[in-house]
Amino acid sequence: MNRVVITGVGIISPLGNDVDTYWSRLVRGESGISVIDTFDTTGHKVKIAGLVRGFDADARFGRREARRLDRFCQYALAAAEQAWNDASLSPEQLDPERLGVYVGSGIGGLQTLMEQDALLLERGPERISPTLVPMMIANMAAAQISIKYGALGPALSPVTACSIGNTAIGEAFRLIRSGGADVIIAGGTEAAVTEISLASFANATALSRRNDEPARASRPFDAERDGFVIAEGAGVLVLESLEHALRRGARIYAEVIGYGASSDAYHIVASDPEGRGAYRAMKQAIREAGISPEEVDVISAHATSTEVGDKAETMAIRKLLGEQASRVPVTANKSMLGHMLGAAGGAAAVALVKTLQEGIIPPTINQESRDPDCDLDYVPNAARKADLTVGLSNSFGFGGHNAVIVLKAYRD
Incomplete structure (x- = not known):
């Protein structure tokens, strides 16, 4: 079995569009949540979100190419480029048939679909873009990254709702570990802050309605939490076999040592109120990592700021860690980012690294x-x-999908 390491990271987020900015604002405890000004929220119950700011797609891709990419693809490509450059990868170092891409999106090109639907109603079928389908389908982020870097290995787009990032990282870890690839670009992306998704989540009473104080709206584990804050962005990592990374002299950030996945088999949107699925995924992840619960130094919680979800995750952590549960720090990045949906796991993994x-x-x-x-x-x-060696990252999604990864600090 190959050891698997992380050699590159990239981020597009409400807290910044590069890793240094993102990390420094996380550490300072700044909120990236603000009033929505990208569309008219008149009539909407919720008027706040974690928006990506300062992202100029025309400058990054050229105006013509940007118009052919939904925002979820734009974010994914930008984060992947950061991770690729951060890993100092170059084509001559790689066997393209052993380079893969595992990047997913929960919703895909929703904005593009809405715009084209409005055009259909207003001007008829002849005006619909022939690029609608390839712009909106959820696999296109992985496809576009694969095309850009000539990745001839597996290109997959796991769709496990808000656990996508961890699913992608975990499955990539297992493929590299088993010898099926040398390098995989892995993570998640989402651009679902749209009128229709905002209305749907709000009508489901899933979103916080603290419209007058957006920075205080996302409050995981707090007694006054009243729902999550929808957000957008992408988090992408480069995973690589340790042998391959050492051979090319790569800088190594951390090691992936375990992955666990489970299903609640309970409800289409609600978490198992006792956290049983979350517990099974965490337990499986540390078992695969070959560590005991006592070796966990920090947990990056899924923690969306919903009443049932935060309580259930707390119960699951207590069951996993037992008596030491109160001594292990648990951090909730969504308190600052909001919930980036399919991008949440990738963003959390970058932060845990x-x-x-x-x-x-x-x-x-x-x-x-x-x-x-x-x-x-x-x-x-x-x-x-803190003195940290091992960290767990939890991601859970609608439908009862649970995915947990275990990272370990890399020591030379």
């Missing part, structure tokens, strides 16, 4: 009112320095 590398745990902000059902150490409101 930096956490292990720097020995700093980003805070869970907006911890103001204690919930007796959420009684772990959530690193409240201020970052914390």
Whole structure:
């Protein structure tokens, strides 16, 4: 079995469009949530989101090419380019048949579909773009990255809702570990802050309605949480066999040592209220990693800021860690980012890589009112320095999909 390491990271997010900016703002506990100004929210119950700011697609791709890419593909390509460059990869170092892409999206090109549907109603079928389908289908992010880098190995787009990033990273880890690839670009992307998705999530009473104080709206584990905040972006990593990375003299950030996946088999949107599926995924991940619960130093929680979900995840962590649960810090990046849906796991993985590398745990902000059902150490409101070796990252999705990865600090 090959050891699998992370040699490159890339991010597009509400907290910044490069890793340094993203990480520094996470550590400072800044919120990336703001009032929506990208479309008219008159009549909407919810008017806030975690928006990607300062992203100029025309400058990155050229105006003609940008018009052929839905935003979820634009974000994925930009994050993948960062990760590729960060890993210092070059074609002459690679066997293209052993280079893969595992990047998924939960919703795909929803904005493009909405725009073309409006055009159909207004001007008729002759005006519909022939590029509609290839712009909106969820596999296109992986396809576009594969085309850009000449990746002739597997190009997959896992669709496991909000656990996509961890599913992609975990499945890529297993393929490299088994010898099926040398390098895989893996992660998730999403651009679903649209009128229709905002209305649907709001009507399902899933979203926070703190419209007048967006920075305080996402508050995982806090007693006054009232739902998640929808967000957008992409998080992408380069995974590589240790042998391949050492052979080309790559800088190594961290090692992937375990992956666990499960299904709640409970409800299409609600978490199992006792966190049983989450527990099974975490347990499987640490078993595959060959570690005991006592060796876990930090947990990056899924923690969307919903009443049932945060409580269930707390229960699952307590069951996994037992008596030491109260001593293991748990951080919730969504308190600052909002919920990036299919991009959430990739963004969390980038943050966990930096956490292990720097020995700093980003805070869970907006911890103001204690919930007796959420009684772990959530690193409240201020970052914390710590000696860290092993971190778990949790991602859970609609339909009961659970995916957990275990990362380990890489020591020469």
